[in-house]
Amino acid sequence: MLALRLYKTTLCLLLLLFSVIEIKAQENPPVPVQVEVRTSRNLNFGSFTAGNSGGNVSVSYDDQRTVDGDIFELNFGQPVSAALFDVYANPGTIIQIQDMGAYTLENQDTGIQIELFINSFSTGQRTFVTQAPNAQTPNEVFVGGTLRIPSDNSGNLPGTYFGTFTLNFIHQ
Template sequence: MYNFSLDKASLWILLFMFSVLEISAQENPPIPIEVEVRTSRNLNFGSFTAGNSGGNVTVSYDDQRTVDGDIFELNVGEPVSAALFDVYANPGTIIQIEDMGPFTLTNNNTSFPIKLYINSFSTGQRTFVTWEPSAQTPNEVFVGGTLSIPADNSGNLPGMYNGTFTLNFIHQ
């Protein structure tokens, strides 16, 4: 049989050793994912005129306007521009852009609607990974779209058209 005895000093040393050791049963939770999206610039198709056959006006994510069908570009008024969204998120966050369209644009003079389709992203696709090294630096996402001008509009289109479009930025 062994005789085991501790003096007071040894007991305090053992208690001190066990009190400074950190014991954890689970790992820390991941860094919270917070995504903030701010609109920095609106989508603008500029000025154009449409004949009776209709057609499409497209603005790409890099501000290039193209037309097809019976559409004629005019170089007056507001400049053509893609929409610009500043996405603030932790580096490496996976984000998917969900398009809620098509969208209808109207003007105050007529009830003749024009359809807007969102179809051009500077990220190359609707799912991307944030690339900026800090959550305080915006990831710039440029977005373009197409206006579909219906045929047989019989001159009912003149005026300035306005509307909104909704994109959901979903983080994973």
């Protein structure tokens, strides 16, 4: 009987002890959001020729080239490819791609210019959520665009055109 009473007293003291002790926990601080973007492949429209009426040459995010107007595809020279950007960010980061408008490409030999419009994203839209399992694995973003070939080109377009375009990758 004495052992039972001692057991009950000890149990009560333990329950009282656990009910009096204040347990505190602090959540981990939020992981800092850092986004790094690296260019892995440039946008390339391949080889084509343009008649006097002009037209458009487009490369989609999945490397498919289409032409309209007085444009004819040539299947030699540089391969057609969408631009590829590797986006490094924490999983679940919301990123918005901001395009800075129309761009000018120039033939450095002749000074002739044509316009480039960025209009095709593998993410489906300009806002996406990163899916890579960690920040060291890239989220691949493929980007395509359209060249607008002027109608009054008088056969002066042959050559190689160079230029740059700017995309801002904004994290939320």
